[in-house]
Amino acid sequence: MEIGIIILCLILSAFFSGMEIAFVSSNKIYLEIEKKQDDFISKILAKLTQKPSKFIATMLVGNNVSMVVYGFFMGDLLMHWFATFGYQFSDLTNLLLQTTLSTLIVLMTSEFLPKVFFQIYANTAIKVFALPAYFFYWLFYYISSFMLWISDFILKKFFKTEGDQINLSFSKTELGNFITEQMNAVEDHESVDSEIQIFQNALEFSGVKARDIMTPRTELVAVDLHSSIVDLRTLFIETGYSKILVYFNSLDDIVGYVHSFELFKKPRSIKSVMIPVEFVPETIFIKDVMSLLTKKRKSVAVVLDEYGGTSGIVTMEDIVEELFGEIEDEHDSDEALSEEQIDHKNYLFSTRLDVEYLNETYNLGIPESDSYTTLGGYIVDFSKEIPQKGDQITIGNFLFNIEEASNKKIELVKITIID
Structure with a gap:
């Protein structure tokens, strides 16, 4: 019977500590969606998460109660085993042995392994074990309420801070993680809604830098500032591009670009129809490049490396494609990256x-x-x-x-x- 009680206490301790870490690690958006489902479990989850601090306090109370009962019976059991096998130790040695053995068993069976498991499968665990958690939530309701009242009193009286004020809103990171999980769960043969893909791109948009989407220097097509209009026209025809970069002496000194529409004005020189470019570092975020190009009413920015040389270019089209996906036109090559x-x-x-x-x-x-x-x-x-x-x-x-x-x-x- 003692062994049965010890095993039960270890199982309960594993459950309480696991549910605590699962609640903290779970995706708040996932929980909100599950709470909106019209079933029994959704109602349980709604009540459990109504006051997060009370739920965590309940799990802590349950874990401590389990450990106290476990320690009481485990100490007696170890003393009985020592006497059975004829081992005689001093009181201090007995205490050290009991503490060491009991702690090792608790750490492996009720702390370390359950917390790792519940943290990995937090969303699933919080849903599967919602019903037993709700039972203990009400069983220790008054104890946890009393403990929270004491903690709030101390915080307000001595530290002049508010008590139980937990932000229930979810973060951008949690939203991104939730969408990524759903995207990864989609089978290869299933198509992803374009709006979902755009939403995911928008969440990742703020972390993308210019060097991540730029057209590298080796693929740039440019013309010398002193070249003739005939050479420029020929280059437009050969490449099919709508914009051609203009440089002075070398690609490290890009001074602007020319739009193909400007040729209809029958210019006498490239300089007369050239549009100046903006210069940005490789490490700048593309959201800042987009803001800069919009304010300056430009569509091309030259990306500079740490030495001031030309590393590549970023166009407004590149930035829009990062958000909405690939935009194909009649000049795009059908050749994809291998x-x-x-x-x-x-x-x-x-x-x-x-x-x-x-x-x-x-x-x-x-x-x-x-x-x-x-x-x-x-x-x-x-x-x-x-x-x-x-x-x-x-x-x-x-x-x-x-x-x-x-x-x-x-x-x-x-x-x-x-x-």
Whole structure:
């Protein structure tokens, strides 16, 4: 019977400590949605979360009661076992042994493991165990209410602060996490509502920097300021772009851009129809770039590196695409970035793919750093040179085979995971 009571106390302690951490770790938006469901569990959740501090206080009271009963019976049981096996210790040694053994058992069975489990599956646990939690909520209702009254009295009397004032609103992070969880739960064959995708993009929008979406320097198309209008017209026809950058001597000195509509004015020189550009650092957030371009009524910003050289450009279209998704026009190329999983150990990727995206999609575990954002940047940052076609580079447990490359950049790489 003693062993049964001890096991029951450990189970109850695990339940109370687990529910406490589950309530704190659960997504508040998930709870609000569950509370809106018209069923029995939703009503229970609504009552449990009506006063969060009282629920947590109830779990603490239950946990302490369980531990007191556990300590009483566990001490007697250990003393009985010591006597049965003929061990005789002093009172101090007995106390130390009882405390050590009892604490180890409690930490493993009722504290560490339950809290890890309940924290990982917080949303599910808070819903599954809502009914027993509600039972103990009312069982210890008056005790927890009395303890809260004492704590509020002390806070108001001695610390001059308000008592139980807990903000029930949810944060932007919780909203983003909830939407991400729902997006990850969607099967590959199911389509995601475009409004949901836009909503998720909007939540991530404030954390995106210019260097994350810019067109890199190597892909810029530009014309010299002193070139002729004929050369400019030819470049418009060859590229199909609506805007062409204008530089003075080199790409590190971009002075503006020309819109194709300006050619209808039959200008005599490029300078007469050139529109000045704005300059921004790589680390600026695109929300700030958007605000700057809107105020200046411009559509192109030149992104500068830490040395003041041209790193790339960001257009208003790039920023809008980050929010609403890819916008295709008649001049966009149908060629997409290569992205193929050959088998569970071999992949074929374009080096322009972001390292963060590859880690999230394929769980590769490629190290991320502020020194680079793309796969090509990672390889160059490690090798300190631009590899050529046919080269093999081993970095950690990855073998990179350079499939396509030029003297300026890597285009395509095959990744093999090494055991």
